[in-house]
Amino acid sequence: MRLLMVLLLSLMMTACGSVDIQDYRDTQPRLVLEQFFQGALTASGVVQDFSGKVVRRFNVSMQASWQGSQLTLDEDFVYDDGEIQKRVWVIDALGEGQYLGRAGDILGAAQGQAVGSALRWQYDMLLAVDGSQYQVSFDDWMFLVNDHTIINRSDINKFGITVAQVTLVIQKTPR
Template sequence: MKLKFIFALLLTSAASLLIGCSSVDINDYRGSEPNLNLKTFFDGKLKVYGMVQDFSGKVTRRFTADIDASWDGETGTLDELFYFDDGEQQTRIWTLNHLGNGEYNGTAGDVVGVAKGKTVGSVFRWQYELTIPYDGDTLNVKLDDWLYLITEDRLINRTSINKFGLEVGEITLIIEKL
């Protein structure tokens, strides 16, 4: 299993070298619509449909989740309950703080330190380190979330999972307001 993981890292780093160093900047979405207001979108009940892919693009897990979201002034709570296709259930409770100018930070029980993010136009970029179960132990990975508001009640989220600076997986999900 460890040899497989090392091979995946080497393959991913080789691919990264071929792709180059270009990356999208959140400010590229200035003026894009519909405008994403986290306090409006993440308010009330939401349903999530998603999948996890490994470094090769193979789907390794599917899941749904229920989110109960609310705000008290500039502080939001996202109570998330995940249902994985293998029967596992996970809970994550986020506490979000709106800092002004589209900037947010947040904490959750399995997040290392403080997550940081920013909204621009129809997009929210959210970055943090997460502790995940791995091979009978835990592993810290860095997540780079890009949330794209498609309609007023639908959002698509693409998350890059990184370890040692290399992408080792991806999460894709759709969030719908109920």
């Protein structure tokens, strides 16, 4: 019974408290992927389980290059347990802050919108965990802190319930 109450409360809190990307309309500095994602970048992050406990730490080396309105973002992940993972995003800038992205483990396309200093990505993914794969949904928010730093916060959802969160700090590599 107690578990049922916790699940119901979680669902109610998720349904009631939704942030809209337009809430960031007047914020600065303005996040423009075409300007930030250029050349070498690095990132560090943590994965927290549903209780908030950090269960993984990781570092990422990224290489970003543009061909016209299309970004290729090549990411190499190294986790604290030694796992190495690669993801290559191909992201199309559609204009007016709209983006569409694809990667090998993304189901369909990621849809994103940048407004002010924020970008919201939403997508479904096949997530590998302990030798199994799970279909999950990401609600991914990026916030431009300054010309060199983005903070990325993601909720990982299964059946509409947040099962994990990822926090990531992305930085431009000094030249």
